[in-house]
Amino acid sequence: MNKLYLLTTSILLSITPLNAQDLANKIPKEVNAVVSIKGGNLTELFSIQDFGKTVFGKKIEKELSRKEKSKTLLESGIDIASTGYYFYEATDSIQYHCALVPIKNSNQFESLFSRPEKITTIKGQKAFYKKYDKTSIMVWNDKMMLFINGKVSKSYFSNNKVRKQYDLPIIENENHLHKYGYYDIFESRSQEKDITFQYLTDKIDQIFNTPLPSKESILSNRDYLKAQNKNAEISIWVSDIMKVYSNILKESNIHRYSALLLNGIYSGKYGNQDISGHMFLEEKEIKANITYHMDKEMGGRMKKIYSNSLNKKFLNYINEEEILGYASYVINTEEFLTEYPKMIQNTLGDLYKTETDILADLLSIVLDEKAIGKVIKGDALFLMYDLNDKEVAYKTYEYDEEYNYKEIEKTRTETIPDFLLLLSSGDTDLIKKIFDYGQEKGIVSLENGVYRIKYKTLPTEIYVNINQEIITIGNNKERVIKNNTINKKVSKKHKQILQNSSSSIFINTQEIVKVAKAYNSRKKTERKLEYLFNNVEDIQLTTSKVKNNKMSIDLKMELPTGHKNGLQYLITLLEEMNK
């Protein structure tokens, strides 16, 4: 089984671009998820010959050559000029996982099998599967290879009408299906496998012997087509995330809570919510994005929640040259408190409708959304500054000439990173009151208008300053005060990231590697860190605001100089890290 998977993944890894023989026309229109790997784009970026020279490539070729003569990936019989696909399809009775791999020379492909006598035929096609596991089958012809795995639905086979058809004993109490395991539903594991095998052979027949009319293939699914991007190396598309989620819940061993969620999802009022994602390994950068297409109602709610922007004054606290990284987050607290109970209500659907209605109203009475939204507006910026020296006191002993000793206090220097957290507040009175209370309790002290929190379970003192509707929290007093003697510098790039995203993470990778280098003393790690130091660029992750009921997450890293493209960079990086 393992080898079968290795073979399949290695094959998927070696696939190529769209051509006339695109296997997508074999994928039904109604599938739940599709992943496409464009081998053509990939091999253009990194040739198969070069890949064969890498450690991973050598491993695969060793696996391919295990029979007698050595083989390269080019001699595997796989068409390295087409796109390979994975798709997931769930019907009421079974879930299929399928991988479609283009073949150009089936003889070469067959020669990969160490025991060709085990090759059989299913529905007129050559096939291979393990006798003890008939739920995974590999089938191929001159044009393609299909690796298919199936899992029959527990809930479907709990239905007595279905059970009659399959000559399964009748279940007394159908309504308590969550009490039944597979063994209660099927008489034996092999019976379950036989039924699955039946389904798989039918599916194989359909894929190989009955071409789909063009209007029934995924290529006529508008949502799928809209989500495609020909420049992406890898793409993923999920047709309806709630449906996939409920399928997973349905087939997991249903416990009380998941059963509740499941019933909720069934009766919940959801429109179609699809997800699409792409990965680009370009000449100048590596990019990945995931887009969440919401239904109108959800989109409307999320838009309200993410309507705010980060406080512009926060920018005055940043000195780009000294930061190791930052993270920002913006929501509208008031809208969040108003919309969230409604979203829960929606998730539960008609289930507990009266109860959730009352709960939502109660919450609205207890919480003054507007007032809370004023105290904590909902935007936050966390800045991680470079390492800084800090004096720390410790206890030690002093001895006299008779070796009598007393405990004395000395100080030592420690280097710890500075951090700064910025929050917006339209009403700082409550927060001030909390700190005043802390002062009474002896945890907080006020020094020149700055609160100092010293609590023994905290590794460092924390300073808090409240100034012009901005609350600053950090372990460096100077930075918390927004001392004008400290340099401030923010480039246009970061201004844009911070102001246009609903959340963001930025990592100054080079600076972090520099810190790690300073504290590392192992030779092996030193070499790796040195390589990283010379071969990384900043990484940024951003979440967009809601636009046209869409929200997207973007990951980006510029390519360091000296690398041809993203794929070549990633492969080389993996090689270096595994040395």
Place this chain on the structure above:
Amino acid sequence: MLKKYTAKFLILLTLLSLTSCFEILEEVNLNKDGSGDFTLTVNLSQSKSKITSIMLLDSVSGHKIPSKKEVQKGMNDVVTYLQKTEGIYNISKKEDYENYVFSVRCSFKDITSINKLTKEVLSKQKVKIESYNSYQYNTSKEIFTKSYTYDPEILKQYNKLNLDSKKVFENALYTSIYRFYKEILSVSNTKVKISKSKKAAMLKINIIDLLKGTSSSNTKIQLAK
């Protein structure tokens, strides 16, 4: 979610940048009849920042971090053990969780009563290391002996630690002070220093040398005739 990860990341980065070490202080006051007082102090205050950071995590590089409760229990175990031991009385403990200084003090009728203490404490913590101290005082010959039994297992365990944990031991110090009712005539260990009045002796050893077995805290002190 994000906050939790940022916090963890911050703590880890702090840990990475902090150095740490500790001190152990042992003091024996001996009377003519062989009775006396014993104090053992573990001072982790130089690692204060590191410990407070560590205590915020559950485990560091696979080592489980004892909670304050567990440390308290350990201290109570020691006291309970001492209370049960014959010939030991006046037991007291000091716990300073702000500076991480912990000490136990007791009086004994005969110093051999405390010999099993280290062994007992280690076995309570489920450490299978047979390195321990034992003390003896011969009242007629007036000879005080401290012997340290070295178990190579301790070095094996030490070598298994990662580099960062090893660093903790680099500057750690073990100080022993012995006080007598009369002057000291001779000392077997050349590293032992004798006070101005000649009634007290002090030995400072790097803990790393004790772990490696390159240095010994074995001491034989002959009092004046």
